[in-house]
Amino acid sequence: WGVASTAPYLHDGRATTLTEAIMYHGGEGQRSRNLFANASQDNQEDLLAFLNSLVLYLEGE
Numbered sequence: 001w002g003v004a005s006t007a008p009y010l011h012d013g014r015a016t017t018l019t020e021a022i023m024y025h026g027g028e029g030q031r032s033r034n035l036f037a038n039a040s041q042d043n044q045e046d047l048l049a050f051l052n053s054l055v056l057y058l059e060g061e
Contacts, residue, residue: 002056
């Protein structure tokens with residue numbers, strides 16, 4: 001929760017975007033990374049839109 005409110009990403013802050021955070025994954029996250037990398041542009045954009053909707057609060061509230 002709140003992933004869109006927490007840039008930079010990853011434990012060391014090396015990912016400045018959600019796409020970078022996904023693409024830097026290996027190990028247990030490798031399959032998900034590969035699925036994202038092989039998804040259509042529309043599907044990638046849909047996932048990123050969803051992730052960007054996960055904010056800790058809405059501005060103005």
